[in-house]
Amino acid sequence: MLDMPPAHSTGGTDYYVPYVQHLWEPSYVPPMRNDVIAERLAGQGHDILFEHEMVKLLHADGKVTGAVFSTKDGYKQVNAKNTLLATGGYAANPVMMRALQPAAVGCCTASSFNPTCTGDGIRAGLWAGASKDIDAAPMIFDRGAVAPGVDAGYEGDGENSVFRGNIFQENIGSQPFMKVNRHGQRFANESTPYDFICFAANYQPGGVWCQVYDSNMMDDMLRFETVGCSRVVPYIEMGMTFDEYTAMSQESGILMKADTLEELADLLGFAGQDKDNFLAEVEKYNGFYDNQVDEDFGKEAYRLSAIRQAPFYGCWFGGSLLTTIDGLRINENCQVLDPELNVIEGLYAAGDVSGSFFSGNYPEYIVGVACGRSSVEGRHVAKLLAGAVE
Incomplete structure (x- = not known):
C-alpha cells in the first residue's frame, strides 16, 4: 500500500506558485518591451x-x-x-460597459484598465x-479602496462617466479578512476568487463592503497563503511592512485606524443599529475563529482570523475594473x-x-x-x- 502524504495545512494539495516579479530594483532599469520590439522590427525594414x-x-x-x-x-x-x-x-x-455589463459597473469603484481600451x-x-x-465577461479585482460613504458605479453620463474612487490596487482588499456591508453584517464567504465578493456586493447597499482586521494582520496573511497577484508571502518574508503594503490607502486617509472597535466603527461611518450590528458581527466572528468553524458561510478554518489586538483597521472597498x-x-x-x-x-x-x-x-x-x-x-x-x- 502506498504511503499517503500528510494532510496539507490548507486542506488542499501542494502545488508550485511561481514567483511574480512586478517590480524592478531601482539600480536596474530594464529595456521596455515595446522598445525592444520596435527596434527589432525597424531593423527588419518594417514601418511602425x-x-x-x-x-x-x-x-x-x-x-x-x-x-x-x-x-x-x-x-x-x-x-x-x-x-x-x-x-x-x-x-x-x-x-458599452453600461449596456453590456451593468452588474460589473454596479460593484466597481475604481479602474485600472488601459485608457485606450x-x-x-x-x-x-x-x-x-x-x-x-454572447455573455459579457469582466476582469474585476476586489481592490478599489474608497472613503466611507462612497458608492460603487459611475459618476457622470455617457462617455464622460468615471468611477468615483482613485485607488485601484490596494492589494490587501484581496485578503480573506472579515468583510461587512453598510449595515455592519457579513454577506458572503470572503475566501473566494477576486470578483465573487464584488458581484455579491451588487445586492448590498451602495455596492461596496468594509474589510476589518487587527494588528496581527501580517501573520494572518502568511497563514492565508493566497495565490496569484494577491500572494504577499514572499514580500512579507523579505521584510515588507504593513505601512508599505497599504501605502496608497494610508496616504489618502482612506484606511481607518483606531485603538478600540467602537472608535473604528465611528470612523468607518457605522451609526445606530448599524454600529451595534458591526460590533456584534466582530464578536461573533471572533467566536468562529476560536472554534475554527465559520457557521455562517463555511469559510475554511485557516482563512479565519481574530479581531482583538489593537490597533484595529478598516477600509471600504469596491471592485477595480481591469479589462473585459x-x-x-x-x-x-x-x-x-x-x-x-x-x-x-x-x-x-x-x-x-x-x-x-x-x-x-x-x-x-x-x-x-x-x-x-x-x-x-x-x-x-x-x-x-x-x-x-x-
Missing part, C-alpha cells in the same frame, strides 16, 4: 505607424482588405492581405460582419468568425479584443491565464502569417 486611430475596417464579399485610419495629416487607407486586431477590450468605454476593435469587427461572445474579456468570436487560428461561424477571410483577433476563450468571468485561480492567452494568440498569428505554422 503611431498616432493612427482606426476608423473602420475595409471589407467586401466576406473579406477584410485593410483599414482606414484617422491621422494628424487626415484619413489614411492601409491595404493589407491580412489584418490582426489587438486593440484590447472595452473597459474604458462607459457606454475603448472597444474600437470590437465595434470595427462587428461592422465588418463579425460575431461576438468577451470579444469577437475566433477559431483555433484566431480567425474572426461571422454569425454563422464562417471565417472572415483576412481578419484575425488576439487578446482581449477576441472572444471564444473565457465565459462569464476571469478564473483567478488559473494564475496568468489572461496574459498567457494574449501572448500565445499574438505569437501564434504572427507565426501563422509568416508561414511558420501550417
